[in-house]
Amino acid sequence: MAIIVHRIRLHDGVPPERFEKWVRDVDYAACPELPSVLAFGVQRVVDAAGGPGYFEIIEVTGREEFERDMESTRFQQLVAQFDQMAKVVDEVTGERIGDGYRVQNL
Helix, strand or coil: CEEEEEEEEECCCCCHHHHHHHHHHHHHHHHHHCCCEEEEEEEEEECCCCCEEEEEEEEECCHHHHHHHHCCHHHHHHHHHHHHHEEEEEEEEECCCCCCCCCCCC
């Protein structure tokens, strides 16, 4: 399993509410159509200037499998919509050490 973390910045003039609605209604809903995606979440943070910023964590079966999903029409549609609102400004990839920890009753 691979983990990909993207730091995201909205384009000037894009309301955070618009981006967040798209994430909830479109981006999350598309995940079952991407076989390599095991988990996906977008987090809202406060950036250095005090404004909203975001990062996303994508857990995938493997980097090669995810790259195949990235070539799909559905993924390209998501990219086109995302690019109208935001850009990825940093990427970090890695693999979890062991199983990690998660409370089972969440």
